[in-house]
Amino acid sequence: MLALKILLTIFLSIFVMFVGLLYKGIDRKIAARLQARFGPPIIQPFYDVIKLLQKENIVPENAVPWIFNGAPWLALLASISLFFYQPMGSLPPLLGDRGDIILIIYIFTVAAIAIVAGGFASGSPFATVGAQREMVLLMSYEFPLATAIIALAWYYSKTFPDLPSFSLYTYVLKPIWSNLGVLGVFGALLILIAILVVTPAELGKIPFDIAEAETEIAEGVMVEYSGKNYALFYIADGVKTIGMTALIVNLFFPWNLSSILGISGMGAYILDFLFFWIKVLVLLTFSVTLVRVAFARLKVDQIASLYWFPLLLTSMVGLLLMVCDKLV
Amino acid sequence: MGKVSYGYSVPVGPIHPALKEPIEFHFEIEGERVKDVKIYAGHAHRGIEWIGTRRNPIQCLYISERICGICSVTHALALAFAVEKALNIEVPPRAQYIRLIVAELERIHSHILWAGVAAHEVGFDSAFMLLWKIRENVMDLLEKITGNRVNYAIVQIGGVRRDINEELRREIWKSLDYYRTLSERIKVLLLEDPTFMMRTRNVGILSKEDALSLCAVGPTLRASGVPKDIRQDQPYIAYADIGVKAITPDIYTGEIVGDVYDKTVVRLLEIDQSIDLIDKALTMMPEGDIVYEKNLVKLLNLIKKGEGEGVGRHEGPRGEDVHYVKIVAGSENLAVWKIRAPTYNNLLPWVPMFKDAEVADIPIIVASTDPCMSCLNRVTVVYPSGRKEILTHEELHKMSVEKTRRMRKKC
DSSP, X not given: OHHHHHHHHHHHHHHHHHHHHHHHHHHHHHHHHHTTOOOOOTTHHHHHHHHHHHSOOOOOTTSOHHHHHHHHHHHHHHHHHGGGGSOBTTBOOXXXXXXXXXXXXXXXXXXXXXXXXXXXXXXXXXXHHHHHHHHHHHHHHHHHHHHHHHHHHHHHHHHOTTSOTTOHHHHHHSOGGGGOOHHHHHHHHHHHHHHHHHHHHHHTOTTSOTTTXXXXXXXXXXXXXXXXXXXXXXXHHHHHHHHHHHHHHHHHOOOOHHHHHTOOTHHHHHHXXXXXXXXXXXXXXXXXXXXXXXXXOOOHHHHHHHIIIIIHHHHHHHHXXXXXXXXX | OOOOOOOEEEEEOSSBTTBSSOOEEEEEEETTEEEEEEEEOOSOXXXXXXXXXXXXXXXXXXXXXXXXXXXXXXXXXXXXXXXXXXXXXXXXXXXXXXXXXXXXXXXXXXXXXXXXXXXXXXXXXXXXXXXXXHHHHHHHHHHHHHSOSSSOOOEETTEESSOOOHHHHHHXXXXXXXXXXXXXXXXXXXXXXXXXXXXXXXXXXXXXHHHHHTTOOHHHHHTTTOOOOHHHHSOOTTHHHHOOOOOOTHHHHSSOOOSHHHHHHHHHHHHHHHHXXXXXXXXXXXXXXXXXXXXXXXXXXXXXXXXXXXXXXXXXXXXXXXXXXXXOTTOSSOSEEEEEOHHHHTSTTHHHHHTTOBGGGHHHHHHHTOOOHHHHOOOOEXXXXXXXXXXXXXXXXXXXXXXHHHXXXXX
C-alpha cells in the first residue's frame, strides 16, 4: 500500500508538472490572442524548460550558494505537494488523512518564502527590492485569505459536525452552494471574490507582479537566476498556478459530471478527473489570464492598502453573513 | 555627526529593461522612496556632427535622419531650415505643405509609440500591443508617401523629393478617418483606465516654475501648463497658414497637475491636433513646384558659392529641435553643424520629477519625457589614453576663457 502511494505520488508529481506547463502555454496563447498577437505555440513552455536545463547555471559571487540553489527546489516541491492534499474530481486526496486546507495555505506561504529567500540570497539590489516586495505582498494577502478560509471552515463545522470541516474532500462531497441560505449565498460570493482577488497576488501575476516587475526592477527576485535553477522556478510557477486554481475549484465549484450522467465505477473517476482539469482551465482563464491582460501593474503601497482595507472588509462581511445565515 | 543613511543605491542603466537606450541613473533609495538621483549620459555618442562637417549638406540630410530613429524627419527638417536660412533659399509653398504633412504624420506615429511604451512601463502590456498595432497604419502610410517606414528621406534642401498625388491624398484621408475613429478609444483605453490612472496620477510632477527654469521643451513643458509650441509662437512652413494652438492638459481634464497623466493627455490630444492639421493642409495645399532647385549639381554649386549661418528650429514630437549650421564660401561641406535635440533640455527636469518617487515609478517617469538618448549625446571627452571624463561647469568655463585668449593673441 505504501509502495503504491509512493508510486502514485511520483506519477502525480510528473503529471502536475506537465499540466502546469501545458496550462501556462494555453494561458500565454489566450493572453496573446486578447492582445491581438499570435503568441507562442502552446507547447512553448516545454521548449523553454528544455532550453533552460541546457543552459549554464550561474551562481553570483556574492550570493549565499546553499540558499540560492535550495530555494528553487523548495518552491517546486512545495508547489507540487499542493496536489497531494487536493481531491481531483471524485478522487479523494492522495494524502488526505495527513493534511487539510490549513496545510495547503501553509504550503503556499512556503512557496512564497522560497522565492523571498532566493531573492535575498542572490545578493543583487534588484532581487532585494523584489524580495521585500514579495514579503509585503505576502503579508497583505494572507489575512483576507485566512479570513475567507476560516469563514468556510466554520460554516462546515456547524453544518456537518461529524465531517472533518478543514478537509477539502468534505467540500467536494457537500458542495457549498447547496447548503446555504440567502444570506449565506451572498457571504459565500463575497468570500469567492476575496479569494479570486488574492489569486493573482498569490501567483505573482499582473496587476500584482511587483516582485518581478520586468520594467521596474528587471525581473526582481528572479534577476540572478539562470539555467536549471530558473527552470525549477519556472515549473514551480506553472504548478502553483494550477494549484491555486484547483483549490478554488475544490472549494467553490466541486460539482462532478458522473452523478449527473449516471456513470459509476472507473469511468466516473476518469470522467470527473478530466472535468476537474477543464474546470481548472476555465477558472485559470478567468481569474489569471483575463485579469492580467486587463490591468496595469499596481504599486506596492496601493496593493497593501487594497488588501488590508477593501478586501479584508469584503471577507469579513462574508464571514459575518455566513455566521448570520447559520445562526438566524 | 555625519548623515546616517539607511538606504541603498540602485543603479538603473546603462542597460536596463525599462530603458530602451543607454543612460545611467544612480538612485539613492530608502525603502521604496527615491532620495537622490545622479544622471550620467554619454553612452551613445556617435560623432554625427563631426561626420557632418566632412560631407555636403545634401548628404548631411540623410545623416541627420539617423540621429534619431523615431523623429527622423524632425532633424532633417531642422537642418534643411538652417541651410535654407543660411543661403536664403525660398521653399515653394507646395513643398511646405508636404513637409507639414510628413512632420505631423510622424508626430502621430511617435505619440502612439510613446503611449504604447508608457503602458508597457506600468505593466499594461495589452494597451502596449494594441497601440503598436494601431501605429502600423501610419507607418504604412508614411511608406506610401515617402518610400520608407523610418528615415523617410523626403526632405531636400529647398523642398521635398516626392509629391503627394491625388491617389495618395485619398489614402491619407482614409488613414485620418481611421485615426479619428480610434482616437476616442485610445483615450478611453488609457486615460479612463483606473489602474493606469493609479500609476500615473500625481507621479513625476514637474511644476510650472521648474519646467520653465530648467528649460523643458515639448509635451513635457506643455503638460506643466506652459502653452509654448514653436508651431504656435513662431510659425514656420505652412503652420502659419493653418494656425496651431499649443495644447495644455487643462483642455481635457480642466486642471494642470504636471504629472505623467498630464503628459499622456497632452500627447493624446496632439494626435487629434495633428489629424486636423493634416486634414486642413490637404485641403489648402496649392499646386506648384515641390523643390527650389531640381538639379542637384546646380544646388551643390549654389551651396558652394553661398556663405552664411542659419538656425533651423522645428517642433518635433519630443519638443523643440534646434540645428545651427555655418557655411563658408568655397567649400561645399558644412563648416559648423550644431544639433540640440529636445531630450537634452528634458534631462534636468527629471531631477525634480524623481523627487520622492517610488522605485516602481522610475521607469514611467523616465519614459514620461519621451527621451531619446542617441539624439541627446553630442560630446564625449576622451583623452588619448582612453580615459573618459566628465567636465564640470567650471572646467568648461576655464576652457572657453583660454580659447578666447588664444584667439585674441592670433588677431
